[in-house]
Amino acid sequence: MTTAFRPAQPTNELPTLPDGWPIGSYDTYEQAQRAVDHLADNEFPVQDITIVGIEPMLVERVAARLTWGRVLAAGAASGAWFGLFVGLLLGMFSATGGLLPPLIGLLIGVAFGLVSAAVRYSATGGKRDFVSRSQLVARRYDVLCQPRNAERGREMLVALEFRQQ
Numbered sequence: 001m002t003t004a005f006r007p008a009q010p011t012n013e014l015p016t017l018p019d020g021w022p023i024g025s026y027d028t029y030e031q032a033q034r035a036v037d038h039l040a041d042n043e044f045p046v047q048d049i050t051i052v053g054i055e056p057m058l059v060e061r062v063a064a065r066l067t068w069g070r071v072l073a074a075g076a077a078s079g080a081w082f083g084l085f086v087g088l089l090l091g092m093f094s095a096t097g098g099l100l101p102p103l104i105g106l107l108i109g110v111a112f113g114l115v116s117a118a119v120r121y122s123a124t125g126g127k128r129d130f131v132s133r134s135q136l137v138a139r140r141y142d143v144l145c146q147p148r149n150a151e152r153g154r155e156m157l158v159a160l161e162f163r164q165q
Contacts, residue, residue, distance in 0.1 A: 075117020083109015
C-alpha cells in the first residue's frame with residue numbers, strides 16, 4: 001500500500017547490511033540520535049543516514065526476586081481487574097443491575113488469577129525465581145551516510161562537536 005508520505009515497501013524484503021561511509025561514532029544511542037537531529041535541523045538529506053549499533057549485546061537486568069507471595073498477589077490483582085471489568089459489563093446489560101454482578105466478577109476474577117498464577121509459577125519448578133527486563137544495546141553507534149553527502153555530513157558533525165565543547 002502506498003501512502004502520501006512513503007512509497008510501498010516490498011513485503012518480502014530480506015535483511016541487508018547497512019551501506020555508506022562512517023561520518024560519526026558515538027558511545028550511546030542518544031548521542032547518535034542527537035547528531036542525526038542536528039543534521040536534520042540544518043536541512044541535511046537525512047534519508048541518506050543510517051544509525052548502526054556495533055557489537056550488539058542482550059542485557060538482562062534483574063529487578064526483583066520472585067516469591068509465592070509476590071506471584072499470588074500479582075495474580076490476584078490481575079484477575080481482580082479482569083473480573084471487575086467483566087462484572088461491570090454484565091451489570092450494564094442485566095435487568096437488575098446493582099453491585100452484585102461487579103462483586104461476583106471481582107471474586108471470580110481473583111480466584112481465577114490466583115489459580116492461573118500458581119499453575120504458571122509452579123510449572124517453572126523454581127528455575128526462574130526472579131523478574132528481569134531485557135534490553136538490546138550496542139557497544140557503540142556509528143552514523144553512516146551515502147557517499148554523495150558523506151563529506152558534508154562529517155564536516156557538520158565535527159562542527160557540532162566543537163560547538164559542544
